[in-house]
Amino acid sequence: MSDKILLVDDNSDLLLITQIILKGQGYDTVLAKTLEEAERKIRIHHPALLLLDVCIGEEDGRTFCRQVKKTDGDIRVILMSGDDCLEYRKAAADDFLPKPFDFNELLAKVQNQLLAEPIQ
16 A cells, blocks of 8 residues: 555654554554644655644644645545544544544544545
């Protein structure tokens, strides 16, 4: 598989565990711990999918999601949060993954987004 996935979370342990799971399934992953770093890595790596935490320190992943969708609508976004609130599902994301997540659910959501039709 050649689809790149950018993992964005301020929790280093979660980033590494998620990366191990996805790499084990053949996905190419890139990591970012801040939204500034994520923005840079989007320009460099052109990921097909973002796994994006809602709260990155004091930054709001929902706002970042909306910005990404405006500037590059081809990137799919799965928002993640420990707070399973409907508000997060309305942040222009393509899907939502509550934390802590089941690894099979993670893989299913990633696969569904990468196989989804391109956004027109």
